[in-house]
Amino acid sequence: MHITKLLAKNAFRHKLRTGLTILGITVAILAFGLLRTVVNAWYAGAEGSSASRLVTRNAVSLIFSLPLAYMDRIRQVPGVATVSYANWFGGVYIEEKNFFANFAIDKAAYFDLYPEFILPAAQKKAFLSDRKGCVAGRKLAERFGWKVGDNIVLKGTIFPGQWEFVLRAIYTGQRKTTDETQFFFHWDYLNETLKKTSPLRADQVGFYLIGVKNPDQAADVAAAVDNLFKNSLAETLTETEKAFQLSFVAMSDAIIAVIQIVSFIIIIIIMAVMANTMAMTARERMTEYAVMKTLGFGGWHIAGLIFGESLLIAGIGCAFGIALTFPAAKWFSDTMGAFLPVFNVEKKTLYLDFVAAVIVGVVAAAFPTWRAVNTRIAEGLRRIG
Amino acid sequence: MVVIRDLNKSYTRGTLEIRVLQDISLDINEGEFLAFMGPSGSGKSTLLNLVAGIDQADSGTITISGVDITALTETELARWRALNVGFIFQFYNLIPVLTAFENVELPLLLTELSRKDRYEHVATALNIVNLSDRTDHYPSELSGGQQQRVAIARALVTDPEILVADEPTGDLDRASAEDVLGLMTHLNSEFGKTIIMVTHDPKAAERAHMVRHLEKGFLDAYNQTPR
């Protein structure tokens, strides 16, 4: 008789109890995996950043802009390969809950700096030649059913007014982790309009993007750029793209910490439930274990049976939990997609699921095993049920 | 007082149908002490269960003091049992988390008696079984014989017409068994309780007025051993 078969038969003696325990583990693993995926999604921006890109912004805070005039001076800093710029536009599409990131970009070099945004050549050309043209990510276009050629209107918040664009290109991401929900249009269009309506705000850039020749030099280039503008009207703060993204994540780090703590609490709860199940099971089989000992089975054998059964139950629950994580993640992403554009279940999460299940199985079996192994045969035989 | 007519009962084990009782008819008089004996599977316990109202026959009638219990609904039967039957089981079946006193009080909770009246009844019952000094003890703190006496007190406390006993001495040593049997005889002779008992123990059967034998679901037509 194969050991797994014995374990399975034992486990399913009490179909209902085992079934409920498995259900509990499934739910726990599912929740754990989902929460971890949410946390990972938060860091996705930072994960997807390039080591050879730097972001330069006003040192005071993000809401202050930088003069366009800085562009030439930055370009001359040794180690700088490409320079581009953009403004966070913050436009609203129809209503606020349709939130997505939209930027006014420097058409010349922006997409050179972001090779992971793949645009078909014809579309890119169309965008570059239309001043009112715009580019949208694939997921974003799918969300609103946009097709190339559509008219799109954004309501300005920082820059008031109704802004009209024509969708000229849809980009796809090179990797699974690339954000496909962004929206870009010409900075020139923004600037020209500003010159007419509020000239004081014209020729201002939200942030500069710098591509360095050698990623190892990133820190030096950053320091050099900031040095250039020290003690000027608009001092700069240059950091790697990753550091820049992480500073956004850090804004919510309290919430992220809470989510991580909660995900561990879930595992602890299910451990308690599982421990309960194994304790009950072992108690009922006291006599059986005593009988097996009389037959010559040693403590290790008994331990093996109990641990084996516990791990089997945990394993089945884990498998179901992992299987359900994928559709659950999809649902979550569809509902909350706006805030967390990249929502993938990572391999690391699956490994953690597995480890969690093993820990639960082991901890749950520990005390019952100790008790079963240490009960003397005569005492075990005396117990009736 | 107990009139049984054409009682039939079968069980289905998997695909097999086993006829446990076949066309049983029997009269039991008031104040009688009757014992059922027979080999395992003869149906004696089943017959006891049916008379006590905890099982339902496939066909036939059982009339006790004019009440046809086979015609009662589940709820009515429960009520009837509470007032009319006292149970004595082989393994005592006391509630482990209740004290001796509370165990005896249990059936009275199904009546309308006040707390004061209940306490009086319990005290009386425990007195009859000679256990007034152990009332606060839990079953785990009492010997087998003492537990069975508590069970008998519980069976008496509602002053039922019939006492049914299923192997009352099965789990007791000789001395305790004699003790319990003496008590039962006393209840029958002094208090006029009708007792129906199922037993393997010949010494227990000796105490009964009448012994009937069951074999393969049939009641003996002859071989009655009146005393």
Add this chain to the structure above:
Amino acid sequence: MKAILFSYSYRNLWTRRLTTALTACGMALVVFVFAAVLMLAAGLKKTLVETGSYDNVVVIRKGSQTEVQSGIDRDQARIIETQPEVAISRNGQPFLAKEMVVLIELPKRGTKKLSNVVIRGIGRFSFDLRPQARLVEGRMPRQGSAEVSAGLSVAKRFSGAGIGERLRFGMREWTVVGIFDAGATAYNSEIWGDADQLMQAFRRPVYSSVLFRLRDSSDFQSFKERIESDPRLTVEAKRETRYYLDQSEVMAKFLHILGLTLTIIFSIGAMIGAMITMYSAVANRTNEIGTLRALGFSRASILFAFLLEAMFLGLVGGLAGLFFASFMQLITISTVNWQTFSELAFSFTLTGSIVYQSILFSIVMGFVGGVLPAIRASRMNIVEALRAS
């Protein structure tokens, strides 16, 4: 009758202490999370709702969602100042403040990590317009000076923001001359200074918003309609309470969904735990159940006894969970409001309603977990039950 029923249920839980404890622990954790989520939402709401007075009106540029995005130039501000709905203060001046809001980054005490802080350029009446704020130390900054006052939360957590200390921003040094406490409102995370001085320092020639008290609360609607259709202005007006509520809508919604999801998941866990325990309890007491039924106890009474036991279990877990959750009130969470980029600090607030909801929740969890096992117990066949060992 009732007394024995309760003792029966309670004592059975006590007899199988380990199992009872484990199950109750599981349920306690569930109730803890449930209560904590509700407390967080209540804390957030309290912070935001209390920020703002119903009779104050905030005017910002049309289309901007927050003060930070908004801009109102001096001419527009002057027009608003002359509107009839603006209350008049004791010395005959309009009870109104023109304010400028910027965000800067300052290092936190101890870690040197930078975090966003709101700098508010205030007018003479800014402090009085906000009855929630009171001075705890020092005084309000003088007009025309490089003085500032800091909210309690900022003074505590950012370096250089304590009384007498100096802050450096906008290429100047500012001395902290006062600390104010604005309770659970967003103002506690702000630094206030003279609007004109700050506008110069940051080279922002426009105000961000105008705040004033309504002469009469019912004047709001007419004011709003007139001001928003005035061709000289491109502004919108909101009651101050509404303005702050809108600012946290996204955050509140996210927390709400997260909380709901967690609660559902945890409830399922609690029910499963209770179910397993109760099924086992029923299985172990099969013989006992048979005896009780034989004695004449009805199916309903058996059902009730086991349900009671399950609900007790839930209640014990619930009280324990609530007890630990109440300690969360000592924790303050600070995060950044995604809409305004300004720091938001709020704490867990335990209200009577949350206590009530948590207890109810735990009892219901016990009930739902115990109902199926209790039904099974009540439907047992007496003879079979008696036969069980």
